[in-house]
Amino acid sequence: MTLGPAVDALAQWLSGPDPAWWAVGAAIVAVWVLPVLAVVFPVAAIGQIIERKVAAAMQRRHGPNTVGIDGIVRLVVRLGGFFLPRASQDRLVERICALPGLGLLKVLGLGQLAADGVKMIGKEDFIPAGTDGLIFRAAPYLALTGAFLPFAVIPFAQDLVALEVPVAALYALAVSGVTVIALLMAGWGSGNKFSLLGGMRAVAQVISYEIPVGLAIAGVVLWCGTMDLHQIVAHQYNGEWYSFLGWNIVQSPFLFLLACILFFGGLAECQRTPFDMAEAESELVSGFNTEYSGLRWGMFAMAEYTEMILVGCLVSTLFLGGYQSPIGENWIITLAPWLQTILHVGIFAAKFTAFVVLMVWIRWTLPRFRVDQVMRLCWLTLVPLCLVCLFGLALTMLLANGTVTGAAFGRLPAMQHLALGPVGYLLAWAIPVAVAVVLIVLARRKYGQMHPALRELTGGAS
Amino acid sequence: MSSDLAIESAGGERMRINMGPHHPATHGVLRLIVECDGEIVSSATPDHGYLHRSIEKIGECVEWPMFVPYTDRVDYVCAMNANLAYCVAVEKLLATDKTTAVQVPRRAEVIRVIVAELNRISSHLVAVGAMSMDLGAYTPFLHGIAQREGVNDIFEKLCGQRLTYNYITIGGVGFDLHTGAVEEIESFLAQFEKEMIRFNKLITTNTIFRDRCAGIAVISAAEAVAYGLVGPNLRGSGVDWDIRRDEPYGIYGELGVRVPVGQGYAGRTGKVGDCYDRFIVRLLEINESVRLIRAALKLLPPAAEKPADPVGGFQADVAKALRKPPKGEIRVRTEAPRGEMGYVIVSDGTKTPYRVRCRTGSFTACSIFNKLMKGIFLADIVTVIGSFDIVVPEIDR
Numbered sequence: 001m002t003l004g005p006a007v008d009a010l011a012q013w014l015s016g017p018d019p020a021w022w023a024v025g026a027a028i029v030a031v032w033v034l035p036v037l038a039v040v041f042p043v044a045a046i047g048q049i050i051e052r053k054v055a056a057a058m059q060r061r062h063g064p065n066t067v068g069i070d071g072i073v074r075l076v077v078r079l080g081g082f083f084l085p086r087a088s089q090d091r092l093v094e095r096i097c098a099l100p101g102l103g104l105l106k107v108l109g110l111g112q113l114a115a116d117g118v119k120m121i122g123k124e125d126f127i128p129a130g131t132d133g134l135i136f137r138a139a140p141y142l143a144l145t146g147a148f149l150p151f152a153v154i155p156f157a158q159d160l161v162a163l164e165v166p167v168a169a170l171y172a173l174a175v176s177g178v179t180v181i182a183l184l185m186a187g188w189g190s191g192n193k194f195s196l197l198g199g200m201r202a203v204a205q206v207i208s209y210e211i212p213v214g215l216a217i218a219g220v221v222l223w224c225g226t227m228d229l230h231q232i233v234a235h236q237y238n239g240e241w242y243s244f245l246g247w248n249i250v251q252s253p254f255l256f257l258l259a260c261i262l263f264f265g266g267l268a269e270c271q272r273t274p275f276d277m278a279e280a281e282s283e284l285v286s287g288f289n290t291e292y293s294g295l296r297w298g299m300f301a302m303a304e305y306t307e308m309i310l311v312g313c314l315v316s317t318l319f320l321g322g323y324q325s326p327i328g329e330n331w332i333i334t335l336a337p338w339l340q341t342i343l344h345v346g347i348f349a350a351k352f353t354a355f356v357v358l359m360v361w362i363r364w365t366l367p368r369f370r371v372d373q374v375m376r377l378c379w380l381t382l383v384p385l386c387l388v389c390l391f392g393l394a395l396t397m398l399l400a401n402g403t404v405t406g407a408a409f410g411r412l413p414a415m416q417h418l419a420l421g422p423v424g425y426l427l428a429w430a431i432p433v434a435v436a437v438v439l440i441v442l443a444r445r446k447y448g449q450m451h452p453a454l455r456e457l458t459g460g461a462s
Numbered sequence: 463m464s465s466d467l468a469i470e471s472a473g474g475e476r477m478r479i480n481m482g483p484h485h486p487a488t489h490g491v492l493r494l495i496v497e498c499d500g501e502i503v504s505s506a507t508p509d510h511g512y513l514h515r516s517i518e519k520i521g522e523c524v525e526w527p528m529f530v531p532y533t534d535r536v537d538y539v540c541a542m543n544a545n546l547a548y549c550v551a552v553e554k555l556l557a558t559d560k561t562t563a564v565q566v567p568r569r570a571e572v573i574r575v576i577v578a579e580l581n582r583i584s585s586h587l588v589a590v591g592a593m594s595m596d597l598g599a600y601t602p603f604l605h606g607i608a609q610r611e612g613v614n615d616i617f618e619k620l621c622g623q624r625l626t627y628n629y630i631t632i633g634g635v636g637f638d639l640h641t642g643a644v645e646e647i648e649s650f651l652a653q654f655e656k657e658m659i660r661f662n663k664l665i666t667t668n669t670i671f672r673d674r675c676a677g678i679a680v681i682s683a684a685e686a687v688a689y690g691l692v693g694p695n696l697r698g699s700g701v702d703w704d705i706r707r708d709e710p711y712g713i714y715g716e717l718g719v720r721v722p723v724g725q726g727y728a729g730r731t732g733k734v735g736d737c738y739d740r741f742i743v744r745l746l747e748i749n750e751s752v753r754l755i756r757a758a759l760k761l762l763p764p765a766a767e768k769p770a771d772p773v774g775g776f777q778a779d780v781a782k783a784l785r786k787p788p789k790g791e792i793r794v795r796t797e798a799p800r801g802e803m804g805y806v807i808v809s810d811g812t813k814t815p816y817r818v819r820c821r822t823g824s825f826t827a828c829s830i831f832n833k834l835m836k837g838i839f840l841a842d843i844v845t846v847i848g849s850f851d852i853v854v855p856e857i858d859r
Contacts, residue, residue, distance in 0.1 A: 059604040193479050197501070197840070273598055274670055282487040282596040283841045365664070367671045368598025370841045371501050450667065451727045457745055458667055459659035 045113045047305025047356055052112075054360040064109030072114065073097055123294030128191070131291065135189035139182045140292070140299035146178030147306040154313045155230050157323050157344035159337075168229040169217050172314065173210070176269070179303065180206040183271075183278060183288050186300070190291040198287025201371060202271060202278035208378045209268040209275075215386035216262035219393055220248060220318045223255060233322030243329035249319040252396055253432040254389040259319040261382055261389075263355070266311030268374070270304055273363040277371055312355030316348060323348040396428050476504060479840075483512045487596045487844040490854030494831070494847075498840055506835035506843060508828045513858040521818030526552055526784045527632055529818060534626035536803075536820060537856045539588055542581035542617075543798040545630035546574060547820070550711050551794035551805035552632045552787075556780070559788035567775035568763050570634035571713045575758045576647065577620070577629060579751040583654075584613040585799035586694075586744045586751075586851075593741060593848030594665045597674055602665040609657055612650045616643070632784065634777035638765055647759065651752055658748065666745060675738035676728035679834040679846045682735060689833075690826040693801020694747060695850055698724040698740035705797040717757050722746035737849035744851070747799075785813050800824055800851055820859065824852040 049064075056063025074093050081089050127136060153168035155161040165171050180203055187199015221227055224235040238246030249259045268275035279287040289300045316322060323344035325332055332343055369377070477500075482493035491512035497505045517536055521529050533548045534541040556562045566574075591606030614624040619640050621629040629636045665671055681691070686699035696703060700723050705711070707719040724739030726732045732739065766774025789811040795804035801823030808817035827850045834846055 055601075058601050060608065061604070193477060201501075276598065280598070280841065282598065282844050285486060364601045366599060367594060367665070367668060367674065368841075369670060370674055370839055372839065373670075373673065449729060451725065451729060453722070453725070453727060453742065453746060454662075454667060457659070457662040457742070457749070459663075 043309055044302035044305045045117075046353070047308055048116070048301075049110065049113060050353070050356055051305070051360050051363075052109075054357060055364045058361070058364045062109075064112035067109060067111035067115045072111065117298075120295050120298040125295065126293050128291050130191035132189040132191060135185045136191075136291075137189075137296070139185035139189060140296040140303075141182075142185065143179050143182035143303040144299045144306070146176060146180075146182060147303040147310065149175035149178065150310050151306075151313070153229055154310075154317060155233055155322060156348050157341040158333075160341055160345065161230065164230070165228070167227045169221060169227040169232070169318070172229075172310075173214055173217060176307070176310065177206070177210060179269075179307065182303075186292070187278075187288040190288070192291050194284040194286075195288050195290045198278045198280070198284045198290070201280075201284075202288055204371075205271070205275065205277055205374055205378075206269050208375060209265045209382075212261050212378060212382035212386050213265035213269060215383070215390060216258040216265065217314075217318065219255060219258040219386070219390050222390065222393060223248060223251065223397070229317050229322070233317060233324065236321040237324060237329060239330055241328050241330060243324055244321065244326035247319065247321040247324075247326075252393060252428050253436070254392040254396065255319065257385065257389050258393075259315060261386055262318065263311065263315050263358075265378075265382065266307075266314065267359060267362070268378070270307035270311060272304075272308065272359055274366040274369050275374060276363075276368055277374055280368060308356050308359050309352055311359070312352030313348075315355055316351035320351055392432060475499065481506075481843065487847060488854075489592060489847065489852055492828075492847070492852065492854050492857070494843065496835075496840070496843065501840050503835050503838055503840055503843060506832055508831050510828070510857050513854050515855075515859065517859045518817075518819055521815055523814065525813050526787065526815060527780075529815070530631060531626065531628045533820075534628055535855060536859055537798065537800065537822065537853055538625055539853050540581045540585035540799045541625065541627045542577045542630060543585075543796065543803060545627065546578050546712075547794065547796040547798060547803040548805050548818075549630050549632050550796055551792055551807050552784075554794050555790060555792040555807060555809055556632075556783050556787055558790050558792070562783035562786070562788055564633045564778045564780050564783055565772055566634055566712075566778055567771060568773045569638075569765065569771075570776045570778075572758050572762045573635050573639060573776065574630055574712055575714065575717070576755055576762075577617070577627075577635075579755045579758070580613050580616065580647070582751045582799045583748050584610040586748050589744050589799070589848075589851035590661075590665075590741060590748075593845075593851070594671065596844040596848040597671060599665055599668075599671065602661055605657065605661055605664070609654055609661075612654065616646055616650060619643070619646070631777060633780035634769075634775070636777070638769075638776045639762075644759055644762070647755065651755060655749075655752060658745075662745065666742070672728050672738060673731065674842075675741060675845060675849065676731040676736055677733055678737045678838065678842050679849065680733045680736045681830065681834070685830075686735065689830040691801070691830065692823045692826065693797065693799070694743045695740055695801060695823065695827055697721065698743045698849075699735035700724045700739075705795055705802060709795065711794070711796055713758070713761065716761070717754050719754065720750055722750065737845050740849040740851075786811065787813075795821070798823065800827075800853060800856060822856040822859070824850070824854070824856040827852055828857060 052063045073096050077089050077093050077096070081092065084092070127133070150172040152163040153161065153165050153171050183202035183206070184199045187195045187197075187202065190196070220232060224232045226232060226235070232248075236247045237243065240246070244250065248255050250256070271278045277287075278284075279289070281287075284290070289297055292300060321329075325343070325347050332340060335343070476497050479496045479498060480493060481496050482488040483491040488494065493509040493512065495505075495507045495509055496503055515535065517532050520532055524532070530545055530548060533544040537544045553564060553566065556564055587606040587610045591603035594606075595603035617627055617629070618624050620643065621627050621636055623629075681689075681695075681699045683699045683701050686696050686701055691699070702721055702723050704719060704721040706714040707721055710719075722743050724734050724736075724743055726734045726736075726739065727742040728736065728738040763773050765776075769775045769777045770779045772778075787809050789809055791806065791808045793804060793806045795802045797803075802821065803823070804821035806817070806819040806821070807815055810816040831846070831850075835843055838846070
């Protein structure tokens, strides 16, 4: 399912005599742009609908629920049945909308997505006076590009990956950094002080958080001995029915911590609450995208949702066995390839969707950090913690295997050999967990005392 | 005001930002002229007047009872308390002469306390909800607003309005309690207490929230008094002062109001008089208001046939007294959610006031802004504004 053959065919055809250039353009659009668009819009839409529904549930309201399919039906009937009298058009619309199932669509408010899309596209492309024209206009495209490029190397199933790169993990980290340039461009190009502050905050934050994120990925690379995401996934296969025990996240508490750091670092990189310094609507109005509207604003929004999904994909791939099922993976890989692919894509989608829901949940629960607190968290907590984890991981590998060079594994049926015996496995968990528990208890005893008035306010709970 | 704000050059590498009048966190149309060095604020000057409606001047043109609806607009977040302040002032004026003195029926006094405390709850819900929203947590705000709706529903049944009630009148209240009001209030309070526990678990004890408020904009007790802070802002600094207890009006004297004060609730990082203390004082006051409403409901005498009945009535007959009130000047202060709401009224013995002047908590709170906001982060500005719970119509009037 890679795009390789199509590109090869295209290149072959191009090298032939006298290519029709308009056809080349059309072919490029067909081969590259359309599939990308076909992915972009649904992906962003999934994020959007999750966000709005989860927020609505948390805030005890309905969320999008009125825009159903009837508006679209009405439009189609009006256009298609223009020769009919108005009254019978209306009756037809009523008939169609009364069909079972369409009502459900309305309840879910899925029509809202289409309505939002149409609204965004239909709005005036407003560019305020005083903006830095080219920079202002280019920023949204760059943001979207940066958000989508890393998807090229994410394996969605055994053979479902757009681009096979041996240094896929590094590539994903590198290209996702493009977004920060877009945020800076948006902040500078808007000619608005709030935007400028937002842009500067975004740069400071994203660049800082790339370090813990990079270190967390480095931990996996150390453990698995490869940067190829496919091989990292294969490394997490244990060949048993309880396949989740092969996942990186349960291999060692250090890997578990690194997974958490990767998730929170990712949260910070896509500027979500509690790390939404760059937008901070109560401080900076809307931060870097204050002056944007219509489709340009929509691109930033899509980039944000895409990045959320990217974080979910990365955590799943690196720590949660990628596209593997938590139980019965050994059975799945005996199935027919097409069935395997479908199952794997579904499982992978379930994993990253769970992370997106988690991110939305966090967003609508927590307040926002302050700029200095975000920086302190990154440099004084996450980075040292990452280093400790890397050291602990290397130590574990050294004690268990006598080497810190992770063994590279092949594709899936190749079995992963448990690096640690049962005793080593237990010790590897027990010692760090015990240390952590002691630290937490001490910290609670020293800092965790709540004022009695607060205990009263929370109903006596400590 | 604007002339001395027109600083020739901000000096050095400072940036000047206009926060407001249209800004999500300035609670209306407050304008702060912020000068900052990157993220650090070097000065923040409030600029008022965007919502000025000459309410005090209108007071000189309308008859005594006709000014009551205008008091709603002085502070529409707690209109009942605003009504009450003016009505208590006029009643005190009438009491200076034996011929015009009115006795507010006992039942009306109890109803006044009930509605004033309900309104205090709903006002504080806006305050704590908006503060958490300013700090980036949107969900608690909506949960607070949902509870406020419960209060509004009761008020709507009581007087037909949800925001500007015009309910408390000179000499009593506009209408008697509707049928089933007591049960409604009791059932509202029962579910409200549970909801507040959830609210507090969600936001109040949240570590991020606490760390953002703790130690920010600390005001010492002496400073708070010197700057004329009132209400929860004053009590947040540890000053034990509440008009309801110390200069009681109505039946507050019988209820024994307990006054929460700031004690450095944030713990290790907190100081007495920081933003977190002001926030917690409001929450504790909500609990105290719940207790006061329950106590007042117990005191409620049964309704009488005649509206002017001194015990079971709801409205004393004041029409004659207001046509020819005694001459004189009266100053009355009451405890509104945003602190002392005082009225100075001057009467020249005619049916319109000679002068009506009100003193509100938000206005004096603005005087300390510039001092507090030197050297804090840009993000802390919204914390400080939120912790003071300013309502802009109260500043501008």
